[in-house]
Every structure is written in C-alpha cells, then in structure tokens.
Amino acid sequence: MFESVSDLIRDAEKIVFVTGAGISQESGIPTFRGKDGYWRKYDPMQLATIDAFYKNPKLVWEWYEDRRKNILAAHPNKGHLAISDLAKYKDVIVLTQNIDGLHQRAGSNQVLELHGSIIRIKCTVCDFKDNITDSFDGLPPKCKCGEILRPDVVWFGEALPQDIWHDAINHAKSCDVMIIVGTSLAVSPANTLPIFAKQNGAVLIEVNPERTVMSEYMDLSITETSANALPQLISLLEFRR
Ligand code: BJW
Ligand code: ZN
Numbered sequence: 001m002f003e004s005v006s007d008l009i010r011d012a013e014k015i016v017f018v019t020g021a022g023i024s025q026e027s028g029i030p031t032f033r034g035k036d037g038y039w040r041k042y043d044p045m046q047l048a049t050i051d052a053f054y055k056n057p058k059l060v061w062e063w064y065e066d067r068r069k070n071i072l073a074a075h076p077n078k079g080h081l082a083i084s085d086l087a088k089y090k091d092v093i094v095l096t097q098n099i100d101g102l103h104q105r106a107g108s109n110q111v112l113e114l115h116g117s118i119i120r121i122k123c124t125v126c127d128f129k130d131n132i133t134d135s136f137d138g139l140p141p142k143c144k145c146g147e148i149l150r151p152d153v154v155w156f157g158e159a160l161p162q163d164i165w166h167d168a169i170n171h172a173k174s175c176d177v178m179i180i181v182g183t184s185l186a187v188s189p190a191n192t193l194p195i196f197a198k199q200n201g202a203v204l205i206e207v208n209p210e211r212t213v214m215s216e217y218m219d220l221s222i223t224e225t226s227a228n229a230l231p232q233l234i235s236l237l238e239f240r241r
Contacts (some may be wrong), residue, residue, distance in 0.1 A: 005145050005220055006236035012176035014091045017083055018193050022182020022208060024102055027074040029067075033184050048155045057140040057148055064151045065139065068118050068132070069212040076106035079226030082234045084108040089237065090103050095170045097183060097190050108142070110230065112164050112171070114190050120152035160189065172196040181207045181226050185214045194218075 009015065021031035031037040038047075046052050046059075053060045084107035086092050092102050094111040099118040103111045124131045125147040140148040154160055172178065178197040185191040192213060194204050205227045206218040215221050222229045 002222075002232055002236055005205060005222070005233060006186075008177055008205070008220075009086075009090070009233065009237055012090065012203075014093070014171075014177040015177045015179065016088065016171050016193075016197065016202075017092065017094045017096075018172075018178060018180045018183065019083075019094060019096045019098060019103070020181070020183025020185075020190075021098060022184075023079050023226045024074070024077070024098055024100055025182065026077040026079065027072060027100075027102060029071060029074055029100055029102075031182075033186060044156060046223045049157055050155055053150060053155070053182070061136075061139040061141075061151075064118060064153075065136075071100045071118055072101075074100070074102070076102045077227045079230045080108070082230035086234050086237070093175070095171065095190075095193060097187065099151075112168050114154070114160050114164060114168060116151070116161070118151060118153065118154035122152045124148050124150050146150045147224045165189070168193060169196055172202075173200045175202050177203045177205065179205045179207065180214075180218070183208070183212070183232070187211045195206035 022034065025031055025034065032039045047063055080102050083092065083094060085102065087108060092110065094108050096103055096111060096113055097115050099113065099116055101117060101119060106107065119132050120129060122130055123143040123145060126143060126145045128143050128145065129152060143149050172193045173196050176195055178194055180194055194217065198204055204218045206212065206215060206221045207224065207226050209223055209225050
C-alpha cells in the first residue's frame with residue numbers, strides 16, 4: 001500500500017494536506033469526536049458558539065485557557081514533522097482545522113488556519129486583534145475599548161475567515177494529491193475541500209485509524225495513526241529520490 005502511495009506522491013507537483021484534531025492526538029491533545037474527545041464529555045453548544053460565550057464567557061475562557069496551556073506544553077509529533085520534511089521536495093500546503101499551531105512549530109510554513117488560532121485574541125466589538133503573550137489577570141479579559149475579548153477561533157454558526165477560505169479552495173482545486181489526515185470530516189465547510197480537489201482530478205488519500213463519512217470517496221485509505229503512517233510515506237519517497 002505504501003509503495004503505491006509513494007509513487008503517487010513522487011509524481012505529484014503540488015500536495016495539499018487537510019488536517020484535523022487526529023494529527024495532534026499523538027502529541028497529547030484530545031480530539032473532538034474520537035475516543036476521549038471533547039464533544040463526548042461536553043456539549044459543543046455550551047462551549048463553541050457565540051451565544052454560549054455571551055451566556056458564560058468565564059466558562060468558555062476557562063476551557064480555552066486549559067487547552068492553551070496543554071497545547072503550549074505539547075510538541076509536534078512525527079506526523080507534523082513528516083509533513084514539514086516533505087516540503088523539502090514538493091510544494092506542500094497545509095489546510096488545518098486545528099488551532100494548536102503545531103504544524104508551524106514543526107517547521108511547515110505554508111499553513112492556512114481555517115478555524116483560527118488559540119494563541120490569538122480578538123475584541124467582540126472593535127477591530128483589536130493580538131497574540132496572547134501572557135496569562136490574564138482575570139477572565140474574561142477586557143479590551144482597551146472596555147468590551148470583552150474572545151479567542152480568535154471559529155465557532156459553530158460563524159463564517160471562516162473569508163480570505164483564508166478562498167485561498168484554501170484555490171489550493172484544493174489546484175493540487176495533484178490531497179492527503180486528509182486525522183479529521184472526521186464531520187464539519188462543514190472544511191469537509192468540502194476533498195470534493196473540490198476530486199472534481200479537479202486530484203488523487204485523495206486518507207490517513208485515519210478509523211473510517212470516516214468520506215472513506216468510500218477516497219482513492220486510498222491508510223488506516224493507521226498519522227505519527228505512524230506519515231514518516232513511512234516520506235521515508236519511501238526520500239529513499240527513491
Ligand atoms: C487520528 C488519530 C491519530 C484519532 N492519527 N487520526 C446544524 C446546526 C448548526 C450548524 C450546522 C448545522 N449543520 C451544519 C452546520 C454547519 C456547522 C457544521 O458543520 N456542523 C456539523 C458538526 C453538523 N459548521 C459551522 O458552523 C462552520 N461555519 C459555517 O458553516 O458558517 C456558515 C456561515 C457562512 C456565512 C456567515 C455565517 C455563517 C464553523 C465550524 C466551526 C468548528 N469549530 C470547532 C471548534 C472551534 C475551534 C476549537 O476550539 O478548536 O472546530 S468544532 C471542532 O470540529 C473544531 C475542529 O476544528 C472541527 C473538526 O473536527 P476534527 O478536526 O475533524 O476532529 P474530530 O474529533 O471530529 O475527528 C478526529 C479524527 O481523528 C477522527 O476521525 C479520528 O478517528 C482521527 N484520529 N487519532 C490520525 N493518532
Ligand atoms: Zn475592543
């Protein structure tokens with residue numbers, strides 16, 4: 001299986017990765033819908049919507065602060081590192097639903113964050129945006145304008161950042177191979193990216209220990225974890241150069 005995939009990748013000029021929470025699972029960051037996932041314990045409507053935030057900003061902030069501490073203490077795993085290695089040989093774009101910044105910390109420099117970033121904040125009212133550099137004195141933190149600040153992430157019912165989303169669609173439409181890693185593909189509109197790619201002739205490869213709603217649609221499904229599968233894939237490629 002790996003032999004045939006490495007042939008496909010070797011011949012490709014542009015490779016787009018679509019990644020989700022599963023790629024960071026082996027860095028110790030929980031997924032949402034998988035085993036021990038957040039949405040198995042918590043109701044997403046109480047934590048990941050703007051209504052939930054206005055109803056109880058402290059609760060939502062506490063959840064994001066816990067996650068931010070966990071993420072800052074975590075390290076990119078072999079899956080993230082394999083993707084950044086591949087960029088030495090190929091045009092590699094990463095379209096990630098993750099807010100953890102681990103692709104960038106692994107060295108990938110063409111990363112589009114579809115759902116925002118846990119290290120950024122923005123004002124609920126004015127245009128203020130910034131990186132979080134320190135812990136907050138109290139939760140929820142306040143903007144200079146007096147209103148409350150929120151994490152710069154995309155919650156249910158909110159539009160993705162439009163410039164990033166348009167670029168993501170264009171990358172999906174222009175790649176030769178799309179590798180979909182560690183995502184249940186349950187959430188739209190990110191889960192339409194494989195469809196854009198397929199409609200434009202790309203080969204679709206999925207890396208996920210579990211089947212997903214789109215597994216049948218894939219040209220190849222590698223049912224292994226990403227930290228296991230991705231380095232094997234890249235090492236075959238390097239060996240054959
Ligand atoms: C491994 C592994 C290993 C494990 N190796 N793999 C009905 C009502 C309301 C809304 C909707 C509705 N129907 C549809 C919608 C739209 C909604 C949606 O899709 N909902 C569905 C859930 C039904 N989407 C939205 O609301 C989006 N916005 C939108 O549509 O806007 C429209 C609009 C346009 C114009 C103006 C206004 C509005 C926004 C979606 C935002 C998602 N936000 C979250 C939380 C915020 C970020 C954060 O805090 O982290 O994003 S939810 C959560 O899901 C998070 C993730 O990025 C996202 C995707 O999850 P992901 O990454 O796929 O994780 P899992 O857990 O689902 O899957 C992990 C996978 O890894 C599994 O398959 C495992 O098997 C695998 N795995 N270990 C490899 N080691
Ligand atoms: Zn403000």
